[in-house]
Amino acid sequence: MKHTYIWFDIGYTLLYQQREKIYDQYLKEQNIHLPIQKIEEAYHYADKLFMREYPGILGTKQTIFFHGIWAW
Secondary structure (H helix, E strand, C coil): CCCCCCCCCCECCCECCCHHHHHHHHHHHCCCCCCHHHHHHHHHHHHHHHHHHCCCHHHCCHHHHHHHHHHC
16 A cells, blocks of 8 residues: 655744744834844744754744753
8 A cells, every 4th residue: 555645844834923023023123124034034044053953943842942042
């Protein structure tokens, strides 16, 4: 019997957090103005780093995830 699988990339495919917009708003409140594309790029590279250096951390509870970030 042949098995067929469907894989889903949960981050930004099935689930989307507006963290870039939230951070953009925070920066504006601090009178710091960056293009949203730069903020998106920074999050992209940070996610890639954590996926490589801390496999599985992006799918954990926030308490574990943030502990991993601060420990880094």
